Amino acid sequence: MIKLEKEQTARFAARLEQETQESVMRDIAQFSEADIVDTWASEPPACAEVHAMVFNMERGVHIDEAIEFLKDNPSLQPFDLILANELDFGAARSGEKNTAEEVAKALGLSYVFGLEFIELKDAALGFHGNAVFSRWPIKWAEVLRLPEQYNWYNDRQKRIGGRCAILAKLDVHGREVGVASIHLENRTDGEGRRVQMQAVLDEVQRVFAGLPVILGGDLNTNTFDGRDKDYIRHLADHPAELADNIVKIDSSEPLLTACGDAGYAWRTASGDGRLTRRKPVGEGNFLAMRLDWIIPRGFTAKDSRVISTVTADIDFAKEGGALARFAEPELSDHNVVWASLQLHK
Numbered sequence: 001m002i003k004l005e006k007e008q009t010a011r012f013a014a015r016l017e018q019e020t021q022e023s024v025m026r027d028i029a030q031f032s033e034a035d036i037v038d039t040w041a042s043e044p045p046a047c048a049e050v051h052a053m054v055f056n057m058e059r060g061v062h063i064d065e066a067i068e069f070l071k072d073n074p075s076l077q078p079f080d081l082i083l084a085n086e087l088d089f090g091a092a093r094s095g096e097k098n099t100a101e102e103v104a105k106a107l108g109l110s111y112v113f114g115l116e117f118i119e120l121k122d123a124a125l126g127f128h129g130n131a132v133f134s135r136w137p138i139k140w141a142e143v144l145r146l147p148e149q150y151n152w153y154n155d156r157q158k159r160i161g162g163r164c165a166i167l168a169k170l171d172v173h174g175r176e177v178g179v180a181s182i183h184l185e186n187r188t189d190g191e192g193r194r195v196q197m198q199a200v201l202d203e204v205q206r207v208f209a210g211l212p213v214i215l216g217g218d219l220n221t222n223t224f225d226g227r228d229k230d231y232i233r234h235l236a237d238h239p240a241e242l243a244d245n246i247v248k249i250d251s252s253e254p255l256l257t258a259c260g261d262a263g264y265a266w267r268t269a270s271g272d273g274r275l276t277r278r279k280p281v282g283e284g285n286f287l288a289m290r291l292d293w294i295i296p297r298g299f300t301a302k303d304s305r306v307i308s309t310v311t312a313d314i315d316f317a318k319e320g321g322a323l324a325r326f327a328e329p330e331l332s333d334h335n336v337v338w339a340s341l342q343l344h345k
Contacts, residue, residue, distance in 0.1 A: 001033055001113065001127070003090045009118060009125045012160055016153040021162050025145070030115050030127070034141040034166065037101070042108030044080070044136050048173050050299070050341045051078050052269075054216040054292045056085040056277075056334035059128065060099030065331055067106045068323040072316050075307045076338055080135035081170075082109070083181035083216035083294075085334075091119055091126020100131045109133040112168055114143040116183060117152060117161035128159075130181045130217065132168045139176070141168040144203050146196040149188035150227070165200050165217070167207060175343065178208030182217035189225035190253045197255035201262050212298025212343055215264060218334065221253040222279075222289050236281040239288070246275070246290050259295050269294040269339040271306035276335045294339045304339035 004012075015024050025031045045051075053076060057066055070076060084103075088094040104111040116129040132138070144165045152159035165182040182200055184193045197219070204213055223245035224231055235242045250256040250266075259266045276292040294304065308314075309331040317323035 034143045036138045038110040040105045041110040052081040053079050054083045054337040056218045058332040059086050060088045061094045063099045063102050064322040065326045082133040084131045085183045085218040089127040092123035110138045112141040114164050114166040116164050117159040120158040130183050132166050132181045136170040136172050139169045149185040149192035178211045178213040180215045184219045186220040186226040194255040215295040218291050219293050223252040264295045264297045266295045269301035269304045270337050271304050274306040278333050292337045298344050299341040302340045307336040
């Protein structure tokens, strides 16, 4: 993928004063690119189980530390599939690195990157998106644009783009497996997210018909409308209310019911119900939410867990490494979800 020149980006951004995101994105080829990069691919695993994880890397701003976290954390071993969200490409805030490439190169993975946003507030006008990383060969991939539920050009972050999912077919010892790295909208309500997930389910049924499938990603299942700042402040003062909402999460996040109706096991592969996201709400406080999911069809979840990315919980950093020197309170504002999945015969 090639970044746009700043002058090109400025011209596209100016069009958003009068045009829709969809019409502008249609003229930016990068939004539909799904190039499979296998330059650093290693040998596929010997076993037929798929060890999957979902990791929102919070823009890859701590990518060197994140790579060491993935490589050395015993709770994440083994892994051969990462459904990743929030990876920067050429953004000033993350050192203008291609963070997806950094991960693939360091860990010996094939990958596909999908562009979600062009960051107009970033000094380098960087790209930002999602990725599928795999030790299994990636045979096919596409980027699916999701129905718009919020126009990010009008946000304080000011972006060109919109939410997306990356779909890919893997070769697991000669058997095709479909996977999707999904990032749903936070600035909408449960119905808006259901509409986006239904678009994923429909496309998955079209391109992965009859295949075992792993859906995963940051689905932003926060149980409320992310545009409602007054209610968010209310929840910050009444955390027990949010905790109760999460216990019955499918009642406010109908996308989970839609997944269940389509034959996906949304309850079994995303840990023991532990929370995965810390949303800052000021004065050192945060909302604890369950946003990150692994949702399989055609697999049995043999094991699953949530692994903390809070720095105080990292007790495996190697002396002299980037992770041992890391002084920030957390590696990401999301924890990692990991699962061992056995294919049905």
